[in-house]
Amino acid sequence: MASLARQTRPAFCRCTARTRRSITTNATDAASRLLDTFAGKDVVRKQLLDSNQLQRLSLTLNRKELHPGIDISSEAPAQGTPLPPGYHLVYFTPVGVESELGMDGTDKTFNAGAPFTRRMWAGGKMQFVEGTSLKAGEMVEEWTRLVGATPKKSRSGDEMVLVDVEKEFWGRDGLVVKDQRQVFVRVEAIQPG
Known part of the structure; x- marks a missing residue:
């Protein structure tokens, strides 16, 4: 099967290799390193949208009907069933062994590197293209790119990096x-000992 995205957008670098980052001591250097590493590169992953995973998320959210009239309490939704908005979040989880994940269990690809290892959610926005939907049983591509990495200071004066990432689902x-x-990626908090 040809790449889904190639049909409608130009091919970009398929950057999937993990990179080793040396220890960076300040936010400006950490942000620069991220930008240098990922400038103009997309990370592309493919995944089959499994109906069982869709069913489990819906039931975990206490929703026995995925859509009005589609009861999924005892059986996974049929192939081709549209995913409700936001349900794409249960797919494209990090692939790898535990030692390759961040402290919070997330993918480290766009992390700034030590000592900036503590992630904090800063915000986000989802846009759904009208007249389209992801569907159960469909092979989907996730294209992820670094949009920005900006050095910042917290209210207490600690250095951190604001990392902006954009994901497209095709x-x-x-x-x-x-x-x-x-x-935000910050220096890991020191535990009182």
Whole structure:
């Protein structure tokens, strides 16, 4: 099967290799290193949108009907069932062993590197393309790119980096979801000993 995204957008670098980052001691250097590493590169992953995973998320959210009249309490939704808005979040979880994940269990690809290892959610926005949907049983591509990395200071004067990432989800309908995320990465808090 040809790349779904190639049908409607130019091919970019498929950057999937993990990079080793040396220890960076200040936010300006950490932000520069991120920008240098990921400038103009997309990380592309593919995943089959499994109906069982969709069912489990819906039931965890106490929703026995995925859509009006579609009871999924005892059986996973049929192939081709549209995902409700936001349900894409249960897919494209990090792939790898525990030692390759961040302290909070997330993918470290766009983290700033030590000592900036503590992630804090800063904000985000999702845009859903009208007339399209991701569907159960569909092979989908997630295109992730670094939009920005900006050195900042907290109220207490501690250095941190604001990391802006944009994810696009492409299915048979073309672009379906644009998911923009911002996180602060800070120096890990020292535990009193």
